[in-house]
Amino acid sequence: MHDRHPAAARPIAVLASEVPPRTKRSNYPEHIAVRFAGREKRALGDLFGLSNFGVNLTRLAPRASSALRHAHEKQDELVYVLRGTPTLYTDEGPTRLAPGMCAGFKAGSGNAHRLVNESDEEVEYLEIGDRTPGDVASYPDDDLCAQQDESGAWRFTRKDGTPY
């Protein structure tokens, strides 16, 4: 992958809220990506040249969600809520979170997750995920399947394997 933050350009430290949001707003196919207009991600780890895991500062406007509900086969994830009260959806149903709460999603568990902002206030959280190659994401609630290719890019198909 092209390193957009070579060593010489890396900051010592930054105020996370001042990092410019990611310009590519979503990896999803376009007809799904439009559903994530209220989601904004600031890539904190990338800024320091980190490659083993990513850390994003993510904001969800009221009614926005983090993702389609999904489970990873290889990559662990963890979210830590900084502001607001997102609702976490897993196989166990909804769980209302609050600032200072965290939830982890072990790869390979099959238990799919997503956060939805069902409140009228903005939500802000840190999301952490590693970059173990060759990951697959499954989507129990949507006709979608995702596989990472050798470059780390996600390839989305319908569940029958046909492309979007």
Add this chain to the structure above:
Amino acid sequence: MHDRHPAAARPIAVLASEVPPRTKRSNYPEHIAVRFAGREKRALGDLFGLSNFGVNLTRLAPRASSALRHAHEKQDELVYVLRGTPTLYTDEGPTRLAPGMCAGFKAGSGNAHRLVNESDEEVEYLEIGDRTPGDVASYPDDDLCAQQDESGAWRFTRKDGTPY
């Protein structure tokens, strides 16, 4: 590694401050570990069975520090400050941090880091590090060298290779 948090016992979400602190307070040799009495770590990722990276909620009492200043060869690290104003020491010298600030430490850069609480208020931050095996940590300011063995445990020696 023994999984102290099997799938059936994993919570959906937790308030991070209510997670019991790690009972093993330090991996350092005992004569160094005593210098880290004012440091308290809550292992958030482990609680959810995550194994690809660790996320700790770490508190530093006034005068306490995160670690000896060190650089990893293989494992990336990132810290995100939640509370207080820790001072980050790197090869560039001291940088005062504040809530909402983050700093990332790319493995292999050789630039060593640590946080010191030089304030009179408690400091709280999230620290994230991946678990790429076979890591080596170097300590420019101390007569210490650390290597991970096959089980992931750290082995500390003096710089001339003799054990403590």
